[in-house]
Amino acid sequence: MATLDSCEVTEFGGIEVNPHYETVLKAAGLAREVASDIILAVGGGSVIDAAKFLGSAIAAENSDPWDEFAAGRYPEKIVPVGCVLTLPATGSESNAVSVISSVTRDLKIPFANEAARPVFAIMDPSTMASLDRRQLGNAVVDAFTHVVEQYLTLPGNTPVQYGYSEVLLRTLIEWGPKLLKENSPDARENVMWAANQALNGLIGMGVRQDWSTHMIGHAITALYGIDHARTLSLVMPSLLRFKIRSKQEMLARYARNVWNVQADDDRIAAEQGIAATEDFFRRMGLPVKSSDVAPTKISADDIVAHLERAGQVQLGEMADISAKEVREIMAAVT
Structure with a gap:
């Protein structure tokens, strides 16, 4: 002051x-x-x-x-x-x-x-020294999902954006757990900068973007008061599995370039990439199943009603996630 x-x-x-x-x-x-x-x-x-x-x-x-x-x-x-x-x-x-x-x-x-x-x-990364593990874990996963929403969509002629996205994801995977464990100045610096770059507009230039996980997550937060990042960790693995066919090419690339998956088959690589993502969220201390947020009971019908009130009735990079698909995605969260 x-x-x-x-x-x-x-x-x-x-x-x-x-x-x-x-x-x-x-x-x-x-x-x-x-x-x-x-x-x-x-x-x-x-x-x-x-x-x-x-x-x-x-x-x-x-x-x-x-x-x-x-x-x-x-x-x-x-x-x-x-x-x-x-x-x-x-x-x-x-x-x-x-x-x-x-x-x-x-x-x-x-x-x-x-x-x-x-x-x-x-x-100033030093301001992060007073944050608790929950806040730090939420921060890393929130930033991670921001990158995924812009990267795991339809393949396009945007190699710079894809390469930059992969570097950001690998940085968060490397430094996120270190931030939780030791909250060192190095970890704070790398996570703070990666989180900034994840959603300043650069990696989204010229690419189709998804954001369906975020819209569903916003509904969950509004209805149940669950931390924003924790709604994303709940929804994203289930949504990626539900969309594995249309996202398979980018999911396979993600698995190989970010998680070092060696599978030759794209479908197998995609599945392993999703599993690695889910495990990362767990390691960061965030929920991935509805049982992880008990006793809160999440209703797919209530989520759909919120999305409809918000006018968010066709979600995803292809606008092909509507009420029926949201219910199926949320059913897999249990």
Whole structure:
């Protein structure tokens, strides 16, 4: 705070782990009262997501802009956002996306506004020293799934993006367990940078992207309050097995280039790659089956209802995951 002595600072705390729209609106009201000209987000993905949404909410003419923002209609000029990252995972410090939950609507959905991309991000790995094992494990798996959602789709002429994705995945596989075990400066540095690169837009350039695991995961978090990363570890292995036929070519490449699988047969290689992924999630301390989150009972019908309310009825890089497929994917999580 000493650095900000020459500035007039108004603090707003209490941002939820999955930031609530209603809380952000309270922050917007305060920011208008004091005529804030910049927002400084100090925290992890939830705080930064809230700040990015807040920048647009302050400038909005409508005091309840959820529907406008969900439709992609944002103010032309918003209050800029800077951030100090304390928990790496989401890459929110350098992307344009906010994931916001509305309590009154019982929804959790992503919002994308390029103007909200932070104008600066301070990333100091030493801030990770105070994080517990659950937070660290969540961070690694969250970043890992961000890469997978952009990489394990349809093959294309994007060798740079694929190669970069594979390096990021191998980095997280190598340094994630070390981070849990020793939380060393080297481990913090490599995980923080990999998490940033996983979702700053570079590896997704020119590739078909999936994000179905994330949409299903958002529904689970909204319904049951399970940590975001832990919903991803629950859903992703089952979803990859369900989609193994259409994703087989990239799954086989992933297995060989990331996990060093030696199988010549693509189907066998793909299956081994999925199994290795599931095992990695377990080693990072995250759930992969519904029994791992007991006594919480997850209902596929409730998930489908949430997705339908959110307008997310055709998921995946080929828009071929609908209600029926979601139910089948979730049935395999048990």
